[in-house]
Amino acid sequence: MNVKRQSITVEELLRRYAAGERNFSAIEFSYSEKGLRGCNLSGINLSGSQIEVYMADVNLSGADLSEVYMPETILSRSNLSSASLSNAISWQCSFDDANLSGANLSGADLGMSNFLRANLRSANLSGARLENTGFRGADLSGANFSNTIFARVDFYGANLTGANLDGVEFRRVSFQNTIMPDGSIRDGSIGYDSC
Numbered sequence: 001m002n003v004k005r006q007s008i009t010v011e012e013l014l015r016r017y018a019a020g021e022r023n024f025s026a027i028e029f030s031y032s033e034k035g036l037r038g039c040n041l042s043g044i045n046l047s048g049s050q051i052e053v054y055m056a057d058v059n060l061s062g063a064d065l066s067e068v069y070m071p072e073t074i075l076s077r078s079n080l081s082s083a084s085l086s087n088a089i090s091w092q093c094s095f096d097d098a099n100l101s102g103a104n105l106s107g108a109d110l111g112m113s114n115f116l117r118a119n120l121r122s123a124n125l126s127g128a129r130l131e132n133t134g135f136r137g138a139d140l141s142g143a144n145f146s147n148t149i150f151a152r153v154d155f156y157g158a159n160l161t162g163a164n165l166d167g168v169e170f171r172r173v174s175f176q177n178t179i180m181p182d183g184s185i186r187d188g189s190i191g192y193d194s195c
Helices: 010-018
Strands: 006-008 027-029 129-131 149-154 169-179 185-190
Touching: 010 027
Parallel strands: 006 027, 129 149, 149 169
Antiparallel strands: 169 185
8 A cells, every 4th residue: 555644753642632523534653662552542544654663552443443553562452353454564463362353354464463362263364374373262253364475374272263264375384282273182284485
């Protein structure tokens, strides 16, 4: 997405959000030492924005983060339930212990990101880029992974009960004590490395 973004400070965003504004599409933040840690931004529209600030413990439930550019962002323990991150560029992000239940991550670039113990129940990850991505201990029950390529993905201790794996390509996937879609437990690895 090639969009001219408006630069605003975190403080200005929080002030305008507190006054009732919710549409902040196509913005970028200036540097902030605190970032957005612990803020309530539920329902905010940040689509097409560039976000490179600390965002742990943030409430982004129902937020529109579609097509955002937020590499190397820490979203640990954040609430992103029912949020849209479709086509977002979120590589090398930390979603550890985050709530992404019902979130739309279709087409998102989640390469080299970690979802340690994250809740992704019923999340849509169809067509997402998952390369060197970790889902250790994550709840992925009912998640939609259709038409996704798994390249060096770690599902150690993950729960995939009822997940949709239609059209998935396994290039290299590690399972250990992983609950598969049919409820069976799987250990080992499958797939191959592509050239």
